[in-house]
Amino acid sequence: MNDTITDLDRKLAEGCLKCPACNHARKKQRGLLFWFVKMVEGRLCPQCRAYEKVYGRKAHEKMS
Numbered sequence: 001m002n003d004t005i006t007d008l009d010r011k012l013a014e015g016c017l018k019c020p021a022c023n024h025a026r027k028k029q030r031g032l033l034f035w036f037v038k039m040v041e042g043r044l045c046p047q048c049r050a051y052e053k054v055y056g057r058k059a060h061e062k063m064s
Contacts (some may be wrong), residue, residue, distance in 0.1 A: 012050030016059050019047060025060040031047055046059055 016022050025037040041048030041059045048059040057063075 008057055009050045011050055011052040012047045014035050014046040016045075016051035019059075022048065022051070022059045027061075 021033050021042075022037055024031075025034040026033060037048070038058070038060045041052070045059070051057075051059045
């Protein structure tokens with residue numbers, strides 16, 4: 001697995017930060033959008049995968 005963070009990874013992670021579904025999941029930590037982001041992030045969404053790679057946490061996890 002490649003652990004190098006590229007400019008593309010950073011750009012995709014920025015998209016995850018702007019995503020309304022992911023923002024709602026990070027803030028509320030419950031509900032349908034939380035479940036959806038939690039189930040989809042690792043499999044389908046390249047922005048969520050980049051977010052995890054850049055920030056070291058899942059897209060649904062609360063920001064510290």
